[in-house]
Amino acid sequence: MKALIRSRWALLVVLLVVVRATLVLALGDVFFYGEELEKGVAAKAMLEGLDVPHHQLAYHYYEGGGFVISHCTALAFLVVGQNLLAHKLVALGFQVGILLLGCLFTRRLFGRQAATWFGLLFIFGPESYQKLGLINLGIHFEACFFLFCVLGLGGKLLFENSQRRVDWFLLGLATGAGLYFSYQVAIAALWVAVLLIYFRRRELLGVRCLIALLGTVIGALPLIAMYSLVGDEILNIHGTAISGGGRDGSNSILFREFLASIFVHGELGERVTPFAWLAAFVLACVFLLRRPEPLHHPNEHSRKQAALFVMGYLVLFMVVYLGSGFVQGEAYHYFLLLRLVPLWIFGAVLVAAALGELSESVLSTSRHLSIALGTILVGLGVRASLSALRTGHLERAADNWTILTRHKGYSYGQYFEKVMPHFAGSREDKLELIEGFDESSPGLLRADAVRALYREELLAECEGDLYRAWGQAGEGLAAVAGGDAEREAQYKLGLGALIKVALGWNQQAAFDAVMAAPEGERESALAALGRFGGGAYPLPEILAREVARAGMGEDAVPYLRGLGRWSYSLHRRDPGGIEPILASYPAELADPLREGFEAERAWNLNN
DSSP, X not given: OHHHHHHHHHHHHHHHHHHHHHHHHHOSTTTOOHHHHHXXXXXXXXXXXXXXXXXXXXXXXTOHHHHHHHHHHHHHHHHHXXXXXXXXXXXXXXXXXXXXHHHHHHHHHHOHHHHHHHHHHHHTOOHHHHHHTXXXXXXXHHHHHHHHHHHHHXXXXXXXXXXXXXXXXXXXXXHHHHHHHOTTHHHHHHHXXXXXXXXXXXXXXXXXHHHHHHHHHHHTHHHHHHHHHHGGGGGOBTTBOSBOOOTTSHHHHHHHHHHIIIIISOTTSOSHHHHHHHHHHHHHHHHHHTOOSOOOOTTOOOHHHHHHHHHHHHHHHHHHHHTBSOOOOOOOSGGGGGGGHHHHHHHHHHXXXXXXXXXXXXXXXXXXXXXXXXXXXXXHHHHHHHHHHHHTTGGGHHHHHHHHHHBBSOOHHHHHHHHGGGSOSOHHHHHHHHTTSOOSSOHHHHHHHHHXXXXXXXXXXXXXXXXXXXXXXXXXXXHHHTTOHHHHHHHHTTTHHHHHHHTTTOHHHHHHHHHTSOHHHHHHHHHHHXXXXXXXXXXXXXXXXXXXXXXXXXGGHHHHHHHHHHHGGGSSSOGGGGHHHHTTSOHHHHHHHHHHHHHHHXXXXXX
16 A cells, blocks of 8 residues: 555656646746845855855845745755756755645545545646746745645644654644744644644643644744844844734725636636636535544544644634735736645645545445546646646747756846845945855946945935935945956946936936936946836837937947847847847947847856
């Protein structure tokens, strides 16, 4: 029997890897998610020994899971190089872990057939969750690893009445480590604690409870250490209160907007899958609750009790969620479903439990019904996989593989904006610090550091005076460059943000101000402003507007080169895609645009 289970689970793992790997090779929208690449910078800094206290590399102190992921990514960088593939391998590793723990959890509570159904439902879930599992973030999706640990060990103590001290210790260890990884693990830990207090209250003052508390403290040591270093910053979640909303009905309004966007408007592409999963979940709960008698099971507990255990956690999750400051409103992109990953995964456990119960029935009608209903849900998941593949480019799998293996798995810009406040010293000290990164061509490393450091605070010091701020920045950059003209120019390439902020993000005003700058400063300022761009995204029509703003004069060449650099983000997966756009311009404009584009591309690819 154990060999059969192992072989079945091995097949599920292989199927998961094949499906997810195929999606990765086809999809571009899971390649360049910003926070994933920012965690890659932290991983790179760990490997290269950046001269700062280790904990300061975590750009969100509250996000322990993200910091753990950075460590995992650092290990992956050592194996496959500092590229995008490393992120996908770490994400896949967590996916496999969640699959196996979910199957173990479901089998322990609901039986072998249910575990198999859970594996299939997890692999072929809704398209949104298939994609979310491909992004290496260390937050809500990966936290399900610890949720299965806490609820699984809690279920073992509750339903098997385990007396093994190691089980109590492991529950505490999983709880403490899980709390560091993600605060949402506290909901599962609270639910387990309440049930243990009610059903095993005699042991609260015994040695097993003390062992569990010891395990919790040991598991939470990273969280305790982080608190000792940064204090209440570990609770600063983007300035949002953990509890909030609801009093004026705002949370309920937001949640209604969310439901309408999914079930009424079909903002994520279709409504059949959401309705099918909702119906399956409701029917599964009703079916499981109508089974009062204990059924045959290795652990001899009632599956109704097990179902109530999972349902209770989901109810508590929703109560906490709806009372928090994190309720999601209208969902127009799959990423906005990330906070509700536990709701889907443990809902899938209940659906799998009902399917497994039907599969084990002595009635052939029930067995056929389980196959039919399970096949519908799995079939919708297969359709979702195919739909995702159609929106991608599987026919360019070889090119995508080249991107995964050659494109840098890190991006400095946004990371520096988040971590520079952690570092001690002046702006110039911090610029010297970032020189510790190993880059054969450090130009854009330096530009991104300047972009993060010389903005709002410098303007405030200079009372909003752009020319004074520009001059002060220039003096500081020249001092750090130490007479190295190329290094100084690379620093100044990051000052575009300072110009934009100073002039209220008015591109025309920024361009006019730069054109009026002294001749010695004009070229670097134009290049900086062009690389920062003229909008949120370098779409062809926005690029055309900026090219027209530049004009045909010789003075406009640095600005055009900067625009070429800015354009790279739109064509990272298909560099040749910019050629038809450039072909629409005369050579005087196209050539500097191409130069800037190729320079940015060369920097983003590993040699």
